[in-house]
Amino acid sequence: KAGVTQTPRYLIKTRGQQVTLSCSPISGHRSVSWYQQTPGQGLQFLFEYFSETQRNKGNFPGRFSGRQFSNSRSEMNVSTLELGDSALYLCASSLGPGETQYFGPGTRLLVL
Amino acid sequence: EDQVTQSPEALRLQEGESSSLNCSYTVSGLRGLFWYRQDPGKGPEFLFTLYSAGEEKEKERLKATLTKKESFLHITAPKPEDSATYLCAVDGEYGNKLVFGAGTILRVKS
Numbered sequence: 001k002a003g004v005t006q007t008p009r010y011l012i013k014t015r016g017q018q019v020t021l022s023c024s025p026i027s028g029h030r031s032v033s034w035y036q037q038t039p040g041q042g043l044q045f046l047f048e049y050f051s052e053t054q055r056n057k058g059n060f061p062g063r064f065s066g067r068q069f070s071n072s073r074s075e076m077n078v079s080t081l082e083l084g085d086s087a088l089y090l091c092a093s094s095l096g097p098g099e100t101q102y103f104g105p106g107t108r109l110l111v112l
Numbered sequence: 113e114d115q116v117t118q119s120p121e122a123l124r125l126q127e128g129e130s131s132s133l134n135c136s137y138t139v140s141g142l143r144g145l146f147w148y149r150q151d152p153g154k155g156p157e158f159l160f161t162l163y164s165a166g167e168e169k170e171k172e173r174l175k176a177t178l179t180k181k182e183s184f185l186h187i188t189a190p191k192p193e194d195s196a197t198y199l200c201a202v203d204g205e206y207g208n209k210l211v212f213g214a215g216t217i218l219r220v221k222s
Contacts, residue, residue: 004155033208043156043199043212056209090155097207098143103155 001027004093004104012110018079021107025072025093032074033101034066037088046089049074050097078109086111114139114204118213125190125220133185133216135200143203145183146210147176150197159185159198190220 005024013019025032033056034046045058049068066076072093078085088108092101117136125131137145144163148156160169162178169176173194175186185198197217201210 031208033210035210035212042214043201043210045209045211048208050208056206058209092210094208098203099208100144100146100158100161101208101210102158103148105155108153 006104023074023091029093031094035090114211116213122217135183139202139204141205146201148199
């Protein structure tokens with residue numbers, strides 16, 4: 001069974017630009033969660049989608065948004081990029097809320 | 113607010129030298145406690161899920177245990193390939209909103 005896939009794997013952007021990251025969950029998984037990982041803050045929860053609905057949202061500004069499609073694939077968008085947005089963005093999928101989450105390889109975003 | 117504290121921050125072991133990693137937590141309505149392993153530049157790799165106090169799970173050289181306030185990851189006779197960052201996370205009442213600890217960086221020397 002294929003794991004969680006994320007594209008692109010690496011991205012370089014400049015301040016003020018916007019970026020869209022994509023996540024394809026494990027087949028049959030309906031829940032997708034996004035996390036930001038930085039050396040200073042560790043792994044922090046961004047938001048979670050289940051059946052195309054955002055169930056939970058972390059403490060991040062409105063510049064961070066996401067959506068889920070009917071095939072459970074998910075995208076997250078960051079608008080007006082800031083230097084502090086440089087991080088590893090991780091997507092995780094699970095069968096549903098409360099089930100074990102399996103992580104993808106991440107997208108490494110560098111903002112210059 | 114759910115919180116997770118892991119100790120030690122870093123641990124150096126000789127090959128074959130057994131030890132334990134600690135994860136202390138406070139959470140409203142524990143749905144599950146999770147252990148992951150993360151190698152540099154990669155996503156976390158799932159190891160164990162524990163749901164209730166007293167539960168134990170084993171996989172090769174690793175054994176995870178859970179009490180009402182903490183979890184331990186016991187590593188028996190570690191090998192250099194066990195070197196990684198070990199992350200502990202709790203899932204509380206909302207479900208699928210993992211709160212992670214800062215991790216323990218494990219280095220095993222041959």
